[in-house]
Amino acid sequence: MPGLKGSVMRDGILKDVLRSISQGVLIADVDRKITDANDAFTAITGYSLREIIGGRCDFLQGPETSEETIAAIKAALAERKEFSGEILNYKKCGTPFWNDLSISPTFDEAGELTGYIGITRDLTAYKDLEGTLQDYAKTNEWIFDRAGAGMVIHAPDGKILAMNPAAKAILHISDDPTGEDTTSERWYFVREDGSRMPEAEFPFVVVMRMKTAVRDMILGSRVAETGATVWLRCDGYPEFDPQGKVDRVLITFSDISKIRSLQLKAERDRERFALASVASNTIVFDWQIKSGDFWASDTYSVMFGIAPPSKRTLDIIPDYVLEEDRQKYQNELLAAIGEHQGFLVRNFRYRRPTGDVGYARSEYLLHYNKSGDLHRIVGSKSDLTEDYQRTMQLRRSEERFQRLAKLSNDVVWEVDLETEELWLAPEWRERLGLSSDLKISSLNDWLDIIVPEDQPRIRKQWFEALHSTARRRYAEYRVRGSSGYVIIEDHSAIMRDDDQNAVKVVGYLRDVTALRSQEERDRQSERLEALGKLTGGVAHDFNNMLMVILGNAEMLGEDLQDPELHSMVELILTAASNGAELTSRLLSFSRKQPMLPQPIVLRDHLDKTRKLIRHGLTENIELEVELPKNPVSVEVDPSQLDNALINLAINARDAMPTGGKVSLSVTRKVVSRNDTVNSIGLEPGRYVVISVSDTGQGIADDDLSHVLEPFFTTKPVGEGSGLGLSMVYGFAKQSGGDLSIESEVGKGTKVSIILPELLAKSSPTVVGQDDRAPADLTTVLVVEDEEPVRESVIRRLEKFGLHAIGAENADHALELASEGIDFDVLLTDVVMPGTMDGFDLAEALRMSLKELKIIFTSGYPPGPVWAQKFRVGTDCFLQKPYTKDQLLKALMEVQAGNANAAKRREN
Known part of the structure; x- marks a missing residue:
């Protein structure tokens, strides 16, 4: 029973499998009698299962079935082998069908034949398609061989698979190029501009790269035998395999050499005409007055946006003329005719196709017959809109430029290098502080007013800038102003032609004298501030040490009875006092501070200042000091006075490199309103004159009028800031006085600080001899x-x-x-x-x-x-x-x- 049950189950599963597959299945015993078939078999053949059970397997064969195929089947079965092949069978209805037949013998476990299994697949549809494709192939081959267009089929690697006769004829090829690829020397293609076409631009290569069809490629093929060029219009089409890869490429082309020749000639003619029209921007017209016939060139419609009329009469005013100008336009023509003028030129405004206003000029040549009647007008109309717009833009730009030039503190300038003409913005003299009668008309004129020390450098810079490819230029130099030197900052842009030759330079000039003066004062301030911090720290510590020495020495001196020891203590006290005074004066000299005037007695003050001056002089210079016997007082800042005198002493020292004498003296002077010295602006009154003189080189007359200018110096570069005398002059003016300078080349210089004399001076507080503190302090x-x-x-x-x-x-x-x-x-x-x-x-x-x-x-x-x-x-x-x-x-x-x-x- 279990074996039977298993057999039943296997039979059931087998039937399910047979029902599920799409091919027809037929099962036969060892005698080749049919024992079973699936639904697909009955559907393919049209027979029911009842009709075929027990019958033989060859029942589908018919009159057209191949005897060779039948013999092959019998031979395979006789040898108990599998058969597989196509055979023409017949359905129940008599319709033949192609059967993809497979017969396999089955064996039991002992190897004994148990039957056969046949598989049937209907190939009729595939056979019909195959026939159709063969018909298509024949048709295509017929078209390929007889088409008038050239056709070349390429493999993906570029090799030529086929070339039709038309292609060979067009390309002048007599042999068979099959198997050649695109790298062959045979293929010499040119672009439309006549240059050789690289392989990357060949139609086949372009199609392979883009993997899509390309159309209307124009190229020329060079004929090797004659050197002539055959011009082609090419299309390329890729064919893809089932995996989406390019399988073949078809290139088709036609000979357009004649068409191209005519086309090029027409294009050249059109181009010449178009260029002439565009270049002249002119309408040419011919107007027959009696008949009214009117002809105008094509530029008429371009300019006015309408086609020219075929007829025109004198009483018609063209619509394109601006409404406001129409009557004036007509009156001018009628007046010219009435006066029998032979030539008429007039400007007018017109409405452009874009809607805005255009500007034009018309020139008429008027022809009269023997009777004096006008019979023809030939002329032209030129579009001046762009010229007018450029003129107006230039005018507006010029107006803006002039306004900016007036508003700016800088002086804008321009030089034309061809004419060497120099233009400077209005009021340039006033803005730069130059003399009002100064005349500048060329670049060379401007270079001439630069100070001699700076002129060679600036001329060299100009030469190098203009003879290079530089686009920008910057310079800073000094020019002689109405009241001394003016420091000029010069910025410019160099304009060049296509050959990089300089043709024009534009730029601006700026007076930076005050700025440079302030920068130098800031640098001086920073240096003095750093010196002040350094000396301040040193002086603080030094003063503390002096404090201990001075205090203890004073107390020691009070207790000593021995005169000799007391004298030694006095020396200590004097040395300590001198040290304290030295640190105090160093601090005053180094620190920058506002003016703090106070009454000072010059005899006492200068007696101490002479020590500082002496330290600043070299050993080969003698210092002579003449102080007044009677007290002379002034109210000034003591440290500023010291700074001024030390500056003058240093200048004197530098004027005597081989040695000499510096003299410091004080005198009194009374200034009245009629005194010539009062021309420098002193108020009438009593003054004190502190003079520092030397026996040095002296100052040249040309330089003497400039020595008080900031930054002016006769010393070598790096040895003087040009601020010393200007700072002394500033101190004298701030103190209510002035400064005078006398000098003679080869004999020396005398600089005098003139200060108001302080006539009333408060008496100093005198400390009593009693060393006791006030009684109410404890x-x-x-x-x-x-x-x-x-x-x-x-x-x-x-x-x-x-x-x-x-x-x-x-x-x-x-x-x-x-x-x-x-x-x-x-x-x-x-x-x-x-x-x-x-x-x-x-x-x-x-x-x-x-x-x-x-x-x-x-x-x-x-x-x-x-x-x-x-x-x-x-x-x-x-x-x-x-x-x-x-x-x-x-x-x-x-x-x-x-x-x-x-x-x-x-x-």
């Missing part, structure tokens, strides 16, 4: 970060009979105050380590100690910010190092200042 808090300085000051205060308390910084001082330590005076250093300086400390203590007296001290000179924090009238400042007298005087001043402040509050 305790001083000394805040100083340098311990030796702090201890020295404390000892000195104790000598004054005061109680002194020391603090090393602001935080320590505030700590002492918070502990209830009582003190009358705060003597504090300004610059200290920590978060608070002396001013901050003073403000903090004033919050709780309203009557606190404050003395500030520092090794640095007072700065501009200090004045904002310093209370004038109550506070006092001591410059380190200071003497006991200066300290005692400061104590008295703060005591007096607080008392006066208290009175003011009471009032």
Whole structure:
């Protein structure tokens, strides 16, 4: 039973498989009698299963079935082998069909034949298609051989598969090119411009590259035997295989040599005519007055946008003439005819095809017959619109240029290199500070007014710029102005022709004298500021050391009884005082500060200044100083006066490289209104003249009038800024005075600073001989970060009979105050380590100690910010190092200042 069940199952599965496949299946036993068939077999043959069961397998054969095929089937079956092949069979209805037949013998496990399985597939449709394709192939071959167009079939690698007779005839080929590819020397193609066509542009190569059809390619094929060119119009078509790859390429072409020749001739004629019309932008016309016949060239419609009329009469005004000009246009023609004029020229406006207004000129040649009647007008009309627009644009551009030139502070200029004519913007003399009677008409005229020192450099630069390919040029130089030298910044653009020859230069000039002066002042300021910071730091430390030396030496001198030892102490005190004075003057010289005039006695001040001057002179130069016997006072900034005198001394030194003598003298001068010296602008009154003279080279007359100009110098490049005398002159003018210079070449120079004399001078405060501090002062808090300085000051205060308390910084001082330590005076250093300086400390203590007296001290000179924090009238400042007298005087001043402040509050 299990075996039977398995057999049944296998039979069922087999039937399902037979039903599902699309080929016809036939099963037969060893005697070749049919035992089963699937539905596909019955559908193909038209027989039912009942009709064929038990029958033989060859029942589909018929009269046209091939005997050879039948014999092949029998031979295969006899040898128990498989047969596969095509055979013509017949359906039940008698219709023949091509059967793709496969017969396979089946065997059991012992190898015994058990039957046959036949597979049937209807090939009738494929056979019909194959026949159709064969018909197409024959037709195509017939067309290919007889077509008038040339045809070439290429393989994908370029080899020629076939070429039709027409192609051979067109290309003048007598042999068979089959198998050749595109690289063959046979193929010599040219482009339309006559140049040889590279292989990459061959029609076949283009089709292969683009993988699409190309059409209307024009090329020429060179005939090897004659050298003539056959012109072709080519199309190319790719054919693709089932995988989408190009399988073949068909190139078709026709001979267009004759057509092209005619076409080229026509194109040349049209081109010549078109070029003539466009070039002249002119309409030519012929007007027969009696008949009204009117003819005009094709440019008529181009210019006016309408076709020319075939007829025209004198009373008709052309529509293209602008409405506002129509009557004037007509009246001019009628007037010319009425006066029998032979020639008429007139300009008019017309409406262009684009709708805007155009400008034109007409020229008429009027012909009259023997009776004097007008019978013909021949003429032309020229379009002037572009010329008019260019003219108007140029005019507007010129107007804008003129407005900009007037508004700008710069001076715009232009030079035509062909005529050498130079144009300068209006008011160029005033803008550049040049003489009003200066006349400049050429580039050479301009170059001539450049100072001799700069002229060779600028002329060379001009030559190099114009004879190169440079497009831009920049220069800076000096020219002689109406009141000295003017520094000019010159920017320009060089215009060149097609051969790179310079034809025109345009640019602008700018007066940068003030700018350069400011830049130099800024550089000088930076240098002085750096020097001030350096010397300030050094002087601060040096002053602290001098403070210890000076204070202790003073106290030591008070206790010494031995005259010799006392004399030695005096030497120490003098040396310390000289050191302090030296650092003070170095700081004054190096720092840039506003004018701080104060009364000074020149005899005392210059006696000290001579030391600084002496240091600035070489050993081979003698210094002679003549000071007035009687006191002479002026009110000036002492440091600025020192700077001025040192500048003059340095100039004198540089004028005497081999040695000589510098003299410093002071004299008095009274200036009246009628005095000739007053021509320089001094107010009448009494003046003091401080003169510095030398025995040097002197100043040439040409240079003497320019020595006060900023940046003017006669020294070699790099050895002078040209600012020294101008700064001295500025100091004298700011101080209410002036400057005079006398010089003679070979004998020397004398520069005099003229300053107003100070006639009334307040008497200095005299400190009493008693070294006791004011009685109502008891305790001083000394805040100083340098311990030796702090201890020295404390000892000195104790000598004054005061109680002194020391603090090393602001935080320590505030700590002492918070502990209830009582003190009358705060003597504090300004610059200290920590978060608070002396001013901050003073403000903090004033919050709780309203009557606190404050003395500030520092090794640095007072700065501009200090004045904002310093209370004038109550506070006092001591410059380190200071003497006991200066300290005692400061104590008295703060005591007096607080008392006066208290009175003011009471009032």
